[in-house]
Amino acid sequence: MKVSKSIYLFFIPGLILYSIFFLYPTLSAFFYSFTNWDGISDAFNFIGFDNYVRAFTGDTIFLTAVENNLKFMLFVVIFQTLFALVFAIFLVKNTKLNVFWRALFFFPTILSSVSVAFIWMFMYDANIGLINTVFGAVGLGFLQQNWIGDTSIAIYSLAFTQVWFHAGQMLIIFVAGLHSIPEDLYEVAKIEGATKWQTFRKVTWPLLAPSATIVIAYTTIQSFKAFDLVFAMTRGGPNYSTEIIATYIYEIAFRNYNFGYASAISVIFMFIIALITFLQFKALRSNRVSY
Template sequence: MSSTRSARSRRAWRALWWFPVPALALYLFFFAYPSVQAVQYALTDWDGYSAEYRSVGLDNFSEIATADDVFANAVGNNLKLTVTVVLAQTALALLLALYLVRTTKGSTLLRALFFLPTVLSSVSVAFVWRFVYDPDGGLFNSALRAVGLDSLQSVYLGDPDNAVFWLALTQVWFHAGQMMVVYIAGLQAIPAELYEAAHLDGAGRWARFRHITWPLVAPATGIVLAYTTIQSFKAFDLVLGLGGNPPGPALDILSTRVYTTFSNNEFGYAAAQSLVFMVMIALLTWVQRRALRRAA
């Protein structure tokens, strides 16, 4: 009897090994293999159509690093966008979570309202905000004219120096509610006894936040920072919706730059750009995690 059970158990364990196979196959086919191909194409001058192409070694990466001013402009725009969005969105999401962490009817309604933009498509958000930013009949300039503040009117997305910051405002409005939910989950996991003990010891609000809330909400902050950084680098459809295809130099970021290069039939060069793009995201995420550990 025991030998029969043992045989069944062994067969069951052998069967369990087959469960990851479909997921592993999809991963290898749709991610690992294309990644290896991207490295291969990055070392060539392939145009995406020709059957033949030649190897150029590291020339594509050399050009990106030393001679491609358009790519350098996209990197600068993306860094401005990322820093602005990460700081503003993280602070706003945490602030909203601190005020709405208690579950009441009012807080539940406000959570839903703040989370609502997240369920909208990027294209619809972009077109709504194009109306808001319209310098002639847009919401912002119309409101400023209505209250007599005509001197504060702007061309918004048409301003080459500040267009990327108006893009950042749209991005923060779009996803702050989503990050708020992450923070609320992190705050609700903190034991209430810690706050009660700190209150009895005479700790004020700032002291409780600094020594209890901030360290214990660090895992949620890590998720928010990583996700927000990736969002900022992948704001492709939002940029195209706001700035057109292709966007102007003031709104061109790395994802749109790589897309435009592919569209120009420079597949080898675009593959090299995409690899640089990937390395930048990984590096920034790693730096964030290191900084977060030290701050906590």
């Protein structure tokens, strides 16, 4: 049956807004990345690939930011996924108590990044923070650290905060995934005398692959986009030890007024994310089975 032409009108308002405020700026990031525009003056020159060359050869801070971002991502992806998976298995049954626990663990997700940043700045505070105070009180003073002031551990302290922030959300996705596994597979495994580990290895894990794909892909993207949290907690400091790509783009653009260079880094950023997403989907797809 033919649809009336008026259906095209349904796209118009959305398309206009989307083009002006999303497509246009995203595409012009490519354009500006080949210029030396400072963001203020009207004039700028085309400088070819100079910005890109500079990023990879002449800018150690950018490389540090990439490295920090990878550290942050690995920590978050590994620990958040494991954590969420283990607790999803613990809380899989829909009992009243389990539903309550899931709701509690999910809670941080609804807070703003700025709020979470403040909470953890207090927890990590070297002098009055809860962590150091507790270590001091129980005679574990040697474990006290300047959690977000020490350049060698700050990025991991931020990554831990990110896990605290979002693990509950991933837990829920895993619970949904576990619920979609047919009960009789477990019964068969039981009859066959499979151990708990074998059941997990042969039944749960392979059938959980779609949820795992979603969790890992989402967590990865999330850890690259953790701008709000990092910006509010450390602004990339101390001494660039928590600078990630997103905060670095902000710094180059709005502190150093080098819009051309910031755009080039943005484009690189986009490609890094596209590449990682692509590789993950490929790796996790090949893992899929169905019974």
